[in-house]
Amino acid sequence: MADTVSFLQNGYNGEVLEDLLTYTAQGNDTYKQGLIHIKSGIQHKYTLPAIKLGEIIQDNTPTPTSVQGAKGPNGENEYQFTERHLNPSDFMVYLEFNPRDYEKYWKFAQPDGNLVFRELDPKVQATMLRLLMDKKNEYIGNAIWTAAKGGAAAAGVAIPTDSIQIGRGKEKYFDGVIKRIIDNVNATDAQTIAGGQCVVSGNTELTDGAAVEAALYAMWKKCPKQIRNNPGLSFVIGWEAWDAYDQYISDKMVKYSENTEVNRYRFKGKKITPIVGIPEHTIVLGQFTTGMDSNLWMGVDYANDSEVLKIDRLQANSELFFFQMRMKMDVNIVRPGEIVVHTAYKKA
Template sequence: MADTFAQNGYNGEVLEDLLTYTAQGNDTYKEGLIHIKAGIQHKYTLPAIKLGDIIQDNVPTPTSNHGAKGANGENEYTLTERYLEPSDFMVYLEFNPRDYEKYWKFAQPDGNLVFRELDPKVQATMLRLLMDKKNEYIGNAIWTAAKGGAASAGVTAPADSIQIGRGKEKYFDGVVKRIIDNVNATDAETIAGGQCIVSGNTELTDGAAVEKALYAMWKKCPKQIRKKTSLAFVIGWDAWDAYDQYISDKQVKYSENTEVNRYRFKGKRIIPIVGIPEHTIVLGEFSTGMESNLWMGVDYANDAEVLKIDRLQSNSELFFFQMRMKMDINLVRPGEIVVHTAYKKTV
């Protein structure tokens, strides 16, 4: 995290607060699209169960096959397991409080300058920036991370699009990587819970392409989840803006040009977020509850319990912020996820 601040033109004795560049935060969390399971130190199982055929003709004595499995799954509960295995990473920043004392003249302490003597407003601003930057990283990584980084992701991105597993997004597999692996896999663990439904793989170059993709996704959506209240389309802002302009330009308008069109398609929410990559739309059941199809596993309860602030060493003016974290995400029921994406498995 770079210590980047902006000043205004006021040169008086008291500068009440720094102007901070707005971080994008974590839209996936803010929009309530993910269920978070805390306190996972090693591995957490996400079990799902399905029951086979239990209906037969009404006869005085039921037909028994003594527990044998039938062609339609008679006498069979099918259990599938998917897992959250959080991986370690760290948030770390070193800084010298003396570098910032001129911005808070009212808070300049007498005597030795130590962090605990600074005004709480100074501490709050710096901590807010740290949390915003951490949330920005997590918001992107949920969708575009790949364990091991881009070199081992095995995902080909469309032209001029972000790479899966870019930069520091290398500690766990994000949604796009999970989906690509799932639809191309044959092993039982990766396809546990079914395989994601791919409705299209073209680039979303304009609003007409977005509308076509939404229709195709709705037609492919499993009938049993269509009335779920948390069923939603998750889309990037570029695709939404193209779609919004397209439907506003139609002869029969949904809204006036001065207004944003309703974030709805077939009665289901369209949720534009920062983080989901270009040319990708995901339809599924997303919420903060246990019924959500997207889960995150972490090993802490809240930021306050894991954030450490201390002097770097006894003979130094430097202080540090440190957060040691573990995190992973996974889809619970891939068979109930519909996706349109131009990202493909690398051949």
């Protein structure tokens, strides 16, 4: 990146596009912990197909007839296809700055010559760009879970006391995981419940460690048996709930670990992953990996393939420069019927 960014060029081309795009989406806990599969290059719409085969076992007959192959009301003798979609929406990153403000911090990069034509060293440019991305990654990490298309007013989600609003602020360009789950469990239309409906194991507030432990037990009991041995199966939890649970099990008479140590991030042998981004009073259990078998996918794309990131002078008679990045993004769950959730968030 340091060798290709220049304040006087209009855009990126070639494989730098993919590298920058991926970095934008990867700098958050959800990706760093291996909980989401990212599909890039989705310009309009991407279909997430799933298939289920109905009952096919039959009595043995010397010559099967069409009676044996007749389709039944519950999908007998047929493949049932369901489709969910990633439909990325546009948003933009934009920042104006004066390069002269930063010259004094990097002595090696202090330029000589006419002030109008000075440029910062590529290493400095790369540092500034990464700082910009760090802030945007904070937004992405939260939006994966708590965004709602149209914002909070359109979300239609009732929140627990003193909890994060779904669709707050700029988290309004696509539906995040919590909004998708709540819509799915309350829907009756075929498109929203494609792939089944999420299993809600509880809806109480997780006020202490005992409540968290009870929620984990309830979720495990509700977990579909066919995915219990899946190596990618994990509990995703917020840090507040994990801290309460960690203290609770440390205080038990029969300790799992010493108080100076963190308890194992495990429950019934399955990984517990605390992350920043998932809202309070919410735990999600499912198959979350970076591979295509993940139950959580993100679709991303650049809005203009010739100008993914623009770094240029604001105008001809100005010292100011700007960063501008136009992106498209969406999040969806693939097989809702294989997700168990405990959440105090409800349909308003």
